Amino acid sequence: MSLLTFRDRPRKETTKYRRLEYWSQIFYIVALAPIQCSFLAIAGYILYLQCQSFYIIYPFFSCHH
Structure with missing residues (x-):
């Protein structure tokens, strides 16, 4: 009986x-x-703004590359 309760306790x-x-x-x-x-x-909004102003950002990236 005690073994059964001992075995049953961890399951609960x-x-x-x-x-x-x-x-x-x-x-x-x-x-x-x-x-x-x-x-x-x-x-997504930041990516959208970057796509909108890509012609402004593109020379900046091309200068660094």
Whole structure:
């Protein structure tokens, strides 16, 4: 009986830990999704501006190369 409870206890702890890990992962994704989306939007906007003003940036790059 004691062996059974001893064998059964770690399984419950691992399921609890897995559930905690699962929820922390969900929280991590939910918390960082807006930051990642805004970062991607800013990066895309910067790339868009660079493509718009490529004729200004191009001589600068050609001078350095």
